[in-house]
Amino acid sequence: MNNLDYVAHVKQDDYSGDWHEPHRLEEHLRKVAKLSASKAGTFQSSGWGMAAGLWHDLGKYRGAFQKYIRDASGYERENAHVENPQRVTHSTAGAIHAINQWPSVPGYITAYLIAGHHAGLPDWSGDRGSLQFRLQGAGPEYSEAMEATIPEDLLTAIQPDVPEPARNTDSISLWMRLLFSCLVDSDFLDTESYMAPERVSQRGQLPKLSELQSVFFEHMNQLQKAADDTPLNRTRKSIFETCQRSAAEPPGIFSLTVPTGGGKTLASLGFALEHARKHGKSRVIYAIPFTSIIEQNAAVFREFLGEESVLEHHSSLDVDPGSENAGSRLAAENWDAPLIVTTNVQLFESLFASRTSRCRKLHNLVNSIVILDEAQQIPRDFHEPITRAMQQMSEHFGVTWVLCTATQPDLGKQVDAFGSVLHTGLDNVREIIQEPAALAGELKRVNIEMPSDPDEKISWQDLSQQLVKEDCVLVVVNKRQDARALYELLPGSGDLYHLSANMCAEHRSRILAEIRHKLSERRAGSERPLRVVSTQLIEAGVDVDFPVVYRAMAGLDSIAQAAGRCNREGRLPNHGRVVVFQPEQLPPPGFLRQAAQVTRKLLRSGQLNEPLSPEAIQAFFSDLNTQGDRDKHAICGLLKAESSPDAPLAIQFREASDKFRLIDDKGIGVVVPFCPEGYEETPVDQWLAMLEQDGSWKWVHRKLQRYSVTLPESLAKQLHGMGAIYERAGKFVVESSHYHPVWGVQAPDSLIPAESTVI
Template sequence: MEFIAHPGPFMSNGQRQPDQLLKDHLLDCQKIAESLGHKLNLGCMAGLAALLHDVGKYSSAFQEYIQSAKIDPNSVRRGSVDHSTAGGKLLYDMFHQPTNSPYEQMLAELVGNAIISHHSSSLRDYWDPQTTADSPFLNRVREKPVAEYDQIKNAFFAEVISLVNFKKSVQCAVCELQTFIEQLKDYSSLFLVGQFIYSCVIDADRTNTMLFEQGKAETWQADGDRTNLFAADYATVVTYLEAKNIDSPATKINQLRAQMALECDQFADRPTGVYQLSIPTGGGKTFSSLRFALKHAAKQHKTRIIYVVPFTTVIEQNAAVTRKALGLPENDQSHVLEFHSNVVQSQTITDDNESEEQGLELIKDTWDAPIIFTTMVQFLNTFYASGTRSIRRLHNLMNSVVIFDEVQSVPTKCISMFNEVVNFLSSFGQTTAVLCTATQPALDAVRNNLKLSENGEMIQNLPAVTEAFKRVEIVDQSHGEAWSLDRLADFVQELAVNKHNILVILNTKSAVKKLYQTLAATNMSEVFKLVHLSTSMCAAHRLSLFTSITEALENGQRLICISSQLIEAGVDVSFECVIRSTAGLDSIAQAAGRCNRNGEKERQNVYVVKITDDDEKLTYLPEIADGQKISLRLLQDMELDTKLYSGELLSPAALRKYFIDFFAREAIETDYPVKHTNLKLMPLMSNQGQRGSIKHATNEDWPLMLLNSSQTIAKFFQVIDSVTQTVLVPYKAGAEFITQLNGELTTEELDATLKAAQQYTVNLFTYQIKALDEAGLLMPLYNDQIIALRSEAYSEEYGVTMAGDGGAFDIAMF
């Protein structure tokens, strides 16, 4: 009989194309996975996992399932026949016996886990840390019975690969693994090796299946060499900047920017490493880092450049600036990709629900463009979060240049896990990492520290550069009684007598909205253009507002902007005056970077104010609250000793002192403690120290080489504590995308539409989704995998609202 992997898709004439044979699917996936695996010199391992991933489809039960699905898809439950266990069990039975070497046993664990988990939300735990000595991995490969197991093995070795050649493939994989392990210092890296193999298998399987459905199964190609592309891009950017510099005024600030850009250009000759780019705020780090990245990528033959930013706000502006410098169309997504979030919602998958991916689930979010802009949330989700859509792109982070813009924004609880990933990428993945910020967060000073390259600061004589770049004076208004928002509104009006434009940055969206409404109710709205900025607005909406703000500032229009901290990270605007509610010293420094940014005037004032707890509740923002306390203490210390830190609150020395104090205060948090449990996620990447306690509890040696707990990490890992869901909004072109996604689209059309639609999405909390749903303001698309907002629930003034009233979603989150 012919064993089928996937039924042939229907053609336009209503007839089915030929089915995809199982042997073709396995061999094609092996080819793809091998190519992906070579990025970490683990091609044989990744290929072996792909070769075995669907072996269970050689059972008659699965073939009957396929035939029934062809006749009537509604007659079968998707994933009702387990086909993932067989491949992992085969590898375990053959290579995880007492007679096998430790490397063979470890291979059976690493590769076997990727196989049995390829239709699950994560790899299985080798050891479940919430039990005495349970192993979900062993429960699957050793304990779970596999029907028709002998038939499956016989068919596989008869039709796909001979037993002799299979053993040769295994030994090739064992040699790769042994070579890799000999470079390791600890077992945490093996957790990331497992995630990498998993990524290769997931992408190979989904890619081959999607191409088969499109009738293009033979067209897959690996990433080509992009050396010439990056070299050409570098030349284009240098030409653009030279022309830009000629047209720019010959101010001291512009001269310093040009000098620092040249230093970054020269630094690009350095080898792969972990470097720092500590350009002062307003110093032109976007272009300087791009210049470095393009030249470095061309010289070191990197495959892609990835910008990781703290907020989606920064994505659209920096991507637009990059496209302009490269001479690309404004809506280009093939050369410069903006990746805000997963528009398609992840499915909940359990051991009893092996979902067969189809349609939307096959769409690639794999970051295969040459230049990518994404967020820190998406970057960390790639390594740790539940769901296969994120981890599918992990392998594309190898052999890249990753620019971490405003790296101080890494959540404190995630610092150890962030450092582990960056160290791994640099040491084994041939990826260069650049920590790009004016406020370097001393990640080398924490317990699980970042391994910075020697002499890795791109900017020479940093203290002198910082002093030369100073354009503002910090005016401390934080002592004494805290201010109400009404008092702050009065202060804004007092300053407005002599100022053409003012920026006010507060810590919560509710405070931002209340101050905006207070000022809008005065006659100031007749004299000033008032702008409200919020993360309740989609990216396209915010970009439109940034454009109008820039135009107003350039045209001399009187303007007051009230914003949460979203405007601090990389947004290129320059106000005469800035008011900042007290927060961490890094946030105060970033706010100061929006004042007198180009040195247009003599030093201007940045006012630091303390808002009452009633008006600015930080209960659910503990890191901002802790940062605020340390900043207030620094301000008090400097008031007592005016020579402290050379009298400069924003000096490199003061900032390093701030971060060391902050991490000391938050030391218990950096390993990602899980609320309401005694777990920390960072130690679960290894767990090797648990062997003794397990033996003490069970009186038996642990039967596996590994103990890490991928499943538990994925279950609890969230970069942001509150769970959010991505919703498409009907802002301008967003309404057109919603209409398109409500119709019939091919997978290729879906892919293009979803990428373009990312600028028209907002992430909402669970309670917000529930309220909107109960009010009938949501539209589910594609079997609830995409959620869209109805037009009456989106406001030009506030973004997402309840029926346009602008008042439903005041939350204490920036």
């Protein structure tokens, strides 16, 4: 068969039904190799990217594959290149070829990348999907492919030098995941150029980060000039200017310790943009612990930088690996934007991922600036793998990190009395604010009223009677079901609102807008009572300002965040009040309960006379870190490269990825039928109909992010079983009867597990 007859992809016209000219296999291999080499060149690994691209689809030269892709019928034909064990496989042939070309470790490095370019990076050992098993049984696949007429230059490549991070058994797995990202993104992009050529012209139209810098600082200058000349605003300006000056320092790892309300969101972005200008950084990634405030921060950044300058990327609607198809693969995000606003879950689970759609973006982390907003929210059980990856990304791949919080966690090394390292951590972290303790005193705007008896509990009924006496109050509780129970006990007179993560982002945004409007009316003289009951989602940066805040007993860091919603703008003649109470039920088991118990322990020992002082916060985190293991799931060991005569390079990529779950009960994103005021019907139906026609439209997926809720997997399955969730356009969709205008997604109480009630 002539080499031009070998096919990589085919597609059918949506309207006429005619078949387009096929995507030639040789052309695909050469283009993917060129793209992959270019992307890997950003971390001095272009030769590795080139070879992986040339060989990734060698298995498609098999006669069996060519027959399959030509004989498959209907839309399935467009998905024929998406490998499935039930179909004719093609990814292992290139892996064997890499080992034959480059014996020992270099060949196995490339083999992992090629073998995983559809199903994800494999483990070395284990089930039938392991690399060891696949290599043992794929001889016929390789020999059949080699019977084809393949240009000699496609089959040969000069073995590249091994770069520094690949020479270390602890860091080689991260380097390989970045290489894998280059390969799969290049594969996706070249496939898209054939499947949807009209979209190629849309790429590369976003502004460069350097273009945004002058726009941002001009807006900030105008904002500061228009702001009232108050002590608080003068302090915020000083913080911003300190960040701008510090941006000239060499890249590395920074901390920005600023009390809530000090303007650290814009100050940290100012640091990042100036740092990017000084040091030629490529993009800024702003990671937030909760999806609940992504929309708020993204809206602020768009106001400063323009609508098209910000990519807002949740994790709630990522495609499940078991349901990938041609459209969903093209819709996966690659973070090719100057400013990305995302979640900690999306950032770190991607950094440790094995599957293609999650890994696709990783190479765009190279030479970037990553701001971790509310850094104290990094789960302690993952401190060691996260800090190890952060340190490696900083040392080897040009990433500058900014740990941005009011309550800095302890992410440094842990050593024993003899100086031996118990746990790795961050080295050489530079604090941007030189005197955080003095700044904390300067920005103090609240008094914390801790319980006189930490063991004395209060019922929701008794608490509601206290709240009735407050004309304007925010109450923050630990669980979704607690928020609902308390809300139902409060009187309907005045304005009463509920917030939890059972509500989609669009729903929450509209409720928060109403709350801010009511707060504004009260400042203008309205005496109408305003009471808000929320889960902890309101704590991480949500811009509201109450004179009184009640907080259910929690970790000291959470109490500090709740305090940030009290007298936020310093308008009260005296300090605001933050009242901490002990509900009858403890927080859910696990980290949240441990944090609350540490706070109570410090309270009993008399160490919380000034609960928000740096000394109290340090004592809290020091005690909390002793309550568990900083690498609970032994992820660092799974990603450490082992070598033996039978296994030159053994790494458990998939097992590590499966265990790296920042949320214990893996969430499932569901689309909800929220209908905003002013709409006759929910816009979700229209968007789902569009995805039924073409599942690769990224802008539609992004629209649906704001109409999605992440449910614990156990709860989602139960709702699906009772018919409250159905499938449409590759999404799980909630029936309208199960989305309440106040609570959001609702299910019978008997179906709500304890873990689903958090946030």
